[in-house]
Amino acid sequence: MGNPNVGKSVVFSKLTGVEVLAANYTGTTVGYTKGKVRDLKQDGILIDVPGTYGLEATSEAEEVAVNFVKEGADAIICVLDATNLERNLNFALQLKKFDIPMIFVLNLVDVAEQQGVIIDAQALEEELEAPVIPTIAVRNVGLRDLLSAMGNVEKRQKEVCYTAEKELVEEEETRWKEIGRIVEKVQTLEEREPSLTEKLGYASMQPWPGIPLAILVLALVLGFVVGGGKAIRGALLLPFVYNIYEPAMTAFIGGFITEGTVVYNVLVGDYGVLIKIIEWPFALVLPYITLFYIALSTLEDSGYLPRIGVLMDGALRKIGVQGGSIVPFIMGYGCAIPAILGSKAATTHKERVIVASLVSLAVPCTAQTAAFFVLLGDESPWMLVGVYGLSILAMILGGAVLNRMLPGKVDPMLLEIPNLLKPDVKTVLQKIKIRVKHYLVEAQIPMALGILFAAIIAETGLIHGISDFLSPVVTGWLGLPGEAGLALMLGIVRRELAVLPLLDMSLSSLQIFTGATVALFYLPCLSVLAILIKEFKLKTGLAIAATTLIGAFLIGGVINQTVRFISGIL
Secondary structure (H helix, E strand, O other), rough: EEEEOOOHHHHHHHHOOOOOOOHHHEEEEOEEEEEEEEOOOHHHOEOOOOOOOOOOOOHHHHHHHHHHHOOOOOOOEEEEEHHHHHHHHHHHHHHOOOOOOEEEEEEOHHHHOOOOOOEEEEHHHHHHHOOOEEEEHHHHHHHHHHHHHHHHOOOOOOOOOOOHHHOOOOOHHHHHHHHHHHHHHHHHEEEOOHHHHHHHHOOOOOOHHHHHHHHHHHHHHHHHHHHHHHHHHHHHHHHHHHHHHHHHHHHHOOOOOOOOOHHHHHHHHHOHHHHHHHHHHHHHHHHHHHHHHHHHHHHHHHOOOHHHHHHHHHHHHHOOOOOOHHHHHHOOOHHHHHHHHHHHHHHOOOHHHHHHHHHHHHHOOOOHHHHHHHHOOOOHHHHHHHHHHHHHHHHHHHHHHHHHOOOOOOOOOOOOOOOOOOHHHHHHHHHHHHHHHHHHHHHHHHHHHHHHHHHHHHHHHHHHHHHHHHHHHHHOOOOOOOOHHHHHHHHHHHHHHHHHHHHHHOOOOOHHHHHHHHHHHOOOOHHHHHHHOOOOHHHHHHHHHHHHHHHHHHHHHHHHHHHHHHHHHH
């Protein structure tokens, strides 16, 4: 347990080996994670719960943590941030009111020393009457001592002092006096000139130079992902698929299946499963996904993302959310599911619904983003800018409407601003590996099924019937070719499948932009829809899905009809 951003998830993943995304901002750990502790003489189960500032929960995420401590445990590992000892001790002393053995981890001692904060761990241990282990978790420093302390914990009955909550209210003033006494005794402050990193961290939260700096960072990320992804797929992956893999697979299948038959075409034809299952997710999408996760993981672990939340608080408040909700929005560009779950860190139900709705409506996930880069980046970079401009505009307008429609209020922002740190290379690499692996595992089966469905539809002639049925909307209103209806059907399975089939069609610039717009606002994929229903019940989940569907066809059609009308006049 511990405050947000003290390194709990890092400590947990180091001790258990469980692959946990340990990001340097509030809201990543929303449920709880369980793992078996390694290197103990006997089996131990460690549970990582969300960060919280006290035992009076202000969000669904904090409720999870509070409920766990009330249920009792053999012991609690309380992680303290050495750079903010006073605030962390407030939570630590509240936990001590429960009759549960404690171990305190004093993390980030290296950063504290750089800031001139020296803490006497032995003296703190005497004051807290429990083991205090200084650690630098990202570098494994002190974790062996922590394991030893965990092995020596005396088990007690899981009895909880339920009178603790009343005592907390009555003794708050006394508790802060005690905290002041402890800090004065164990902590020494040395006068030091703020480092360049500290000055930069402070400056990045001011409108000047914070806003230009944020624009520069986002521009560099976009250039890194788009330019790097285009180079990797163009120079390495696509030549491999087209010049080596596809001819070899076609020759192999042709060796025992007659060319031109339905089975042959389903396997290696225009929508051949054995070809597209390598071309689409690996050669086209994977380069962009990998580079995006490199950039996102670096920004997360540097502590920079919450600073964007500070800069955006005033603007986001106009659409009914706090600046801290910029984190779920940015997570949404990776995947909508953790973004929706991350909204549990919001302090009101209204804010949760707004965040989940806007992420589902207008935030493309990583795979969909990669598909946009392939479709639009090759046609015109300005089209790519235009689609993301529409995304931002839809979020602003949609948020403003929801803010007026939904009852409730928006609480003032309480956002943890971590130290600006140099990301740990091993931690970043582990995070990238986990996320890319998650994409490959999650995407492959649905995408393979989607491609198989597309191949069967195309090769059996059913696509003509579908095209005729959807013709009034697809060809009449949206101005797309009839076979684009197949992309809309596949988009329900995976968001990027609403974009990738368009690559194999001869489309005009207007059709490409219209198709991308429809795909942007189109229905959330089945996984996202399931999470929406689970988190917000059936009625709200279906309402969000219906809104995205109507918005996709309405906005895409308006763009198509408007451009055609203006072109006709000119």
